[in-house]
Amino acid sequence: MYKRQEYHSDAQSDIERLTEHGFDDVPICMSKTFHSLSDDASRKGVPEDWTLEVNEVYPSAGAGFLVVLTADVLTLPGLPEEPAAANMELRPDGSIDGLF
16 A cells, blocks of 8 residues: 655645535545556556655535545536536427437
8 A cells, every 4th residue: 555645735724724614524436547556657556665645635515525535636527517418398299309
């Protein structure tokens, strides 16, 4: 496993702010590469002696956990404010209007 961590950007202040707001005892969901258990895509499998780079920590309050973004790993994009289905219409003949 990793031996140390580095807090980049505002990650340390994120942690302090979230702790002040009572998020210090909730589960954590960490971003990582799918290539390994690390945040570095060049390290495959279960690497040893690496540094975890924490860039940002934010709450996913509805889900009840904190999201920890590491290195240059990104999360999947969320849904738009207005779903595409809102502009679709099923016509009486069975055809669909408004598909991409």
